[in-house]
Amino acid sequence: MAADGGVRVERTVLSRERIVAAAIVVIERDGAKALSMRKVAAELGVAVMSLYNHVPDRDALIAGVAQAVLADLDAAAGALDARRDWRLNARDLLAAFRDVARRRPRSMHLVLTSRLDLESWWRVAERTLAVLDAAGFGPETSVRAVRALMSYAIGAQMMENGALKLAGGPPDAGFQAALAAPEEFPRTTAVAGELLRFDTAADYDYGLELLLEALDGLPREVKP
Structure with a gap:
């Protein structure tokens, strides 16, 4: 009182x-x-x-x-160790992004689609570029590698959240129509079982390993 x-x-x-x-x-x-x-x-x-x-x-x-949303991603970027295999750093950074996007999907989508110039993104980019530089990638390759990795992570997350259409998953009317016309969709019909066996985590890991392997095979600069 x-x-x-x-x-x-x-x-x-x-x-x-x-x-x-x-x-x-x-x-x-x-x-x-x-x-x-x-x-x-x-x-x-x-x-x-x-x-x-x-x-x-x-x-x-x-x-x-x-x-607030990018704080954990920023912390993960700060923990990158240029002395490690750059692929380990890339996996850790993208895993941090994936974790944040899963916990706060709508907030992350807003951040990704806003037109604000966010310093947090540049801190993550700076530390990632440092890792790629230490691995011997030149400036052009490093920039394109960062863009490729972020495009993959963002695209995979948007597909998981249903923001982008991905072949497979629960059958919809379009998919059923394709199966009903095997003469027009022979390849779709042939792999229908695989298309219905949808595993987001496995697909993500598979695609990431393909991307990392391709990037790892690019020419490197010899460090003095």
């Missing part, structure tokens, strides 16, 4: 971290399109204007979400 006999009302103590955490809850529950300052304020049970003391606008809120 308050000193005057009234009921004491506990006030929510706001911080940038609490606001960002609430934003992630909103995104994961309701989707990225639902993210707004008003929605986050409602999640925290505060007036919307009180948020602006800590986060000036929605873009700043998304930048905060990106920083």
Whole structure:
């Protein structure tokens, strides 16, 4: 009770971290399109204007979400050891990305599709480039290798989340129609059993090993 006999009302103590955490809850529950300052304020049970003391606008809120979502990936990049086989570092980094994307899929999708210039991505890129440089890859090859690895990781995650269509998996009407016309789809019909045997983790690992093996065979520079 308050000193005057009234009921004491506990006030929510706001911080940038609490606001960002609430934003992630909103995104994961309701989707990225639902993210707004008003929605986050409602999640925290505060007036919307009180948020602006800590986060000036929605873009700043998304930048905060990106920083929080990418923190584990940033830490994994910081732990890369250029003295190891570069492929081990690549596997570790992509595993960290995959783990974050699985835990916070909608937030990661928002980060990947936002047009914000995020320093977190550049820190990850810098450490990855250092590993490739130590392995003897030249500047052009290193840049293309980074792009190839990130494209693979992002594409695989989007397919797993259903954002991209992938052949196989649960049969849909199109697949059933193809099987009903074997003269038009002979190859599809021939491998129908394999197409239905859908294993996301195994497919990801298989594709990653193919990519790493191909990159590892590229010419290297001789280090002095």
